[in-house]
Amino acid sequence: MAETKAQETGIFSRREFLRWGFWAATALATAEIGGAMLVFFWPKLKAGAFGGEVNIGTLDEILGQLPVNAVPLYFRDARFYLSHIEDGLLAMYRKCPHLGCVVPWNFEEDQFHCPCHSSLYNRKGEVLGGPAPRPLDLMAIEIRGSEIWVNTGEITQRSAYDPSQATSV
Numbered sequence: 001m002a003e004t005k006a007q008e009t010g011i012f013s014r015r016e017f018l019r020w021g022f023w024a025a026t027a028l029a030t031a032e033i034g035g036a037m038l039v040f041f042w043p044k045l046k047a048g049a050f051g052g053e054v055n056i057g058t059l060d061e062i063l064g065q066l067p068v069n070a071v072p073l074y075f076r077d078a079r080f081y082l083s084h085i086e087d088g089l090l091a092m093y094r095k096c097p098h099l100g101c102v103v104p105w106n107f108e109e110d111q112f113h114c115p116c117h118s119s120l121y122n123r124k125g126e127v128l129g130g131p132a133p134r135p136l137d138l139m140a141i142e143i144r145g146s147e148i149w150v151n152t153g154e155i156t157q158r159s160a161y162d163p164s165q166a167t168s169v
């Protein structure tokens with residue numbers, strides 16, 4: 001088959017240039033949207049760091065982003081998810097109780113889905129499937145005035161969900 005002049009010389013043809021330009025623009029737009037979503041889903045801590053008490057903001061700020069049964073907020077730096085269920089707020093450690101992988105929220109499945117051995121958890125951290133031996137572990141939540149504090153240095157195991165685990169708001 002005869003080669004075009006562009007192929008012979010190794011120079012992009014106009015069509016190839018446009019195709020690459022299209023994919024580059026698409027990749028850039030995807031990266032920008034992804035970056036915006038990460039900022040949205042990874043709220044910043046107001047004070048503190050993992051291993052101690054962290055201030056995640058005021059009740060108004062948090063509840064404004066997290067209505068009941070919304071996708072849990074991921075506080076990446078403090079290593080927990082904040083879930084708002086009918087009984088109140090739960091702060092759940094991101095570490096899988098099976099073998100310790102980081103458990104991400106799966107947006108398509110609307111549940112936590114551990115990538116290592118497919119343990120599944122709902123918004124309460126209850127095990128829905130897979131080898132996990134117990135629900136996601138909890139961190140204590142305390143509301144001081146209008147500010148929400150989570151103690152990331154005190155991680156509690158549980159055998160089942162109980163409404164008393166949630167902090168009412």
Ligand code: FES
Pocket residue numbers: 096097098099100101114115116117118119130131132
């Ligand atoms: S570490 Fe999560 S299922 Fe095994």
